Amino acid sequence: MISGVSAAMYIRRKRWWLAFHRTAGLLGSGAILFGAGAAVSMVALSLGEHFRIGHTYLGAATAVCAIAVPVLGFFQFKAGVRSGMIRAMHRWSGRFTLLIAFVTILTGLWLIGIF
Ligand code: HEM
Known part of the structure; x- marks a missing residue:
């Protein structure tokens, strides 16, 4: 997803940016x-108990x-x-998704004691 967003931000002059952006974004999703x-x-x-903590939301x-x-x-x-x-x-919403995905990953790593 990061590479897809980067393509939309930095390589828009290339003919193939949209195909790359679309494919990388869909793979990320x-x-x-x-x-x-x-x-x-x-x-x-x-x-068996879902949605107990902030990370799940x-x-x-x-x-x-x-x-x-x-x-x-x-x-x-x-x-x-x-x-x-x-x-x-x-x-x-694309920029926000990268941000919230990053925070979700960090809180998940924190849950398993990685940092
Ligand atoms: C989860 C997948 C995707 C994410 C996270 C995402 C995110 C983004 C972001 C952040 C931008 C703006 C970049 C910037 O200029 O700062 C953008 C632009 C764009 N995206 Fe996506 N995108 C995704 C999938 C798609 C798909 C499937 C299409 C369909 C073809 C698409 C079409 C476009 C187009 C045409 C633009 C340029 C809009 C403009 O003219 O400003 N994106 N995308």
């Missing part, structure tokens, strides 16, 4: 959703963003007169 699925299964098979919010951002990315081309607004929402 896929990885986040796969991780969220693994976390839900892990909790279901152990404690951050993870859920990250997963929602990982779905919403690419949907907005595709939808901006179909939104007609509202495409400018959708484009701005895509840009800001």
Whole structure:
């Protein structure tokens, strides 16, 4: 996801930036959703009690963003007169997704005592 966002920020003069951005972004979203699925299964098979702590809500919010951002990315081309607004929402929600994903990862590492 970081490489996809970097492509949109720094290599927009290359012809292939959008194909790269789209593919890297979708792979990033896929990885986040796969991780969220693994976390839900892990909790279901152990404690069985979901959404106990802050990290889990951050993870859920990250997963929602990982779905919403690419949907907005595709939808901006179909939104007609509202495409400018959708484009701005895509840009800001994309930046926010990187931030919240990073905080989710840090709190997860903290939970398992990595730092
Ligand atoms: C989770 C996946 C994605 C993330 C996190 C993401 C994030 C971003 C961000 C942060 C920007 C703005 C970069 C900047 O200028 O600062 C951007 C731009 C853009 N993204 Fe995505 N994106 C994703 C997927 C997609 C998809 C699937 C499409 C569909 C084709 C797409 C189309 C675009 C386009 C066209 C722009 C340029 C908008 C403009 O003209 O300013 N993105 N994206």
